[in-house]
Amino acid sequence: MMTPTIRLLASLLPAGLLAGCSMLTPQPAWKLAVAGDGPGELHRIDIRELVVANLPKSRYGNPAQYTVFGQEYTVLDSADGFKQQGVASWYGKKFHGRPTSSGEPYDMHQLTAAHKNLPLPTYVRVTRVDNGESVVVKVNDRGPFVGDRIIDLSYAAAARLGMIEQGKADVFIEALSSHEPVVDASAQPLVPAAPVDAVVTTEVTPSVEAALVGGSAEASRFLQVGAYSDELNAKAMLVSLREFLDVPASISVDDSGQLYRVRVGPLADQDRMRHARETLAQAGIDSYRVTD
Structure with missing residues (x-):
């Protein structure tokens, strides 16, 4: 403990x-x-x-x-x-x-x-x-x-x-909240995706998003696993993601330039979204939200 x-x-x-x-x-x-x-x-x-x-x-x-x-x-x-x-x-x-x-x-x-x-x-x-x-x-x-x-x-x-x-x-x-049950990885084996290195960037352009997922950027969504006012904290979270994540991840900066968001994605379809959720759950990362 x-x-x-x-x-x-x-x-x-x-x-x-x-x-x-x-x-x-x-x-x-x-x-x-x-x-x-x-x-x-x-x-x-x-x-x-x-x-x-x-x-x-x-x-x-x-x-x-x-x-x-x-x-x-x-x-x-x-x-x-x-x-x-x-x-x-x-x-x-x-x-x-x-x-x-x-x-x-x-x-x-x-x-x-x-x-x-x-x-x-x-x-x-x-x-x-x-x-x-x-x-x-x-x-x-x-x-x-x-x-x-x-x-x-x-x-x-x-x-x-x-x-x-x-x-x-x-x-x-x-x-205001309760808890979802922990995902049982043995009940539904993961289907591994092609490994893609996590990328540190400020904002991913639509063309890059489409290339990463092989689909339309307009349909893509992200799992935001953290939002930090300190860039070093955001980078530390991204580094930890690299140890187990096999889908893209990036750091984006909001319009004010003072908030650093760590996001998994883009995730262009439900299969990739489900796979990302299950992978995060297995790694003990249970605090995130879906964003566009």
């Missing part, structure tokens, strides 16, 4: 208290883990709403039980009907680019979150109790493991809820 990433907003802890206590007693592990955290850049936040989907459970981050700081936690088998009220905190730049408990790189400018018990990934709506502001996030990490906090929001999600300065807020959480 991957060791859960521990996060909490360092600025919530009075600096004087930390300094004074450190001279008297050793610092608790969770305080050391969050020291030096901070915000990201507002202009890099992806402002688009998430598309809720029922996805297979992540290969990582879903043990039946796990222990952190001597406390045992149980992972729910299903998020169906899950609701919870409590305090939300957020985590930022200290953990930016590091692997989450599900294995995905943490991008503080994306709408994600950490929860102690929900299966990964689960889409949830987080609503502030005091003003009704809400945001949909994808839970792909474990935490927070201190106090009364029930969810750790990414910097982007916290900014959307207007809780950056105060650092925490009372929220209500409601699960």
Whole structure:
């Protein structure tokens, strides 16, 4: 099992208290883990709403039980009907680019979150109790493991809820997704396609798309497996795809030039689409969406 990433907003802890206590007693592990955290850049936040989907459970981050700081936690088998009220905190730049408990790189400018018990990934709506502001996030990490906090929001999600300065807020959480069953590869053997090296590019032209799949580019679709504000994170995901993928993959950049999308395709027919989905599922990549 991957060791859960521990996060909490360092600025919530009075600096004087930390300094004074450190001279008297050793610092608790969770305080050391969050020291030096901070915000990201507002202009890099992806402002688009998430598309809720029922996805297979992540290969990582879903043990039946796990222990952190001597406390045992149980992972729910299903998020169906899950609701919870409590305090939300957020985590930022200290953990930016590091692997989450599900294995995905943490991008503080994306709408994600950490929860102690929900299966990964689960889409949830987080609503502030005091003003009704809400945001949909994808839970792909474990935490927070201190106090009364029930969810750790990414910097982007916290900014959307207007809780950056105060650092925490009372929220209500409601699960919006469940999970698809894991594909049984032995039940339906894969039909291998001709190997094609993954390509790093900004935008693939229609003529190139048609040549890659041997069909019409207008009918082609993509499986977007990630969207990153950091180009290095996008390239890291593409490199990992090269280890097992036998269909084209590329990085495209949106019109703003600030969002790097990792896409599998173009996929011109249902057979190629099904093959790509099954291959991703076998590799433990269960978070993606179909795009044009």
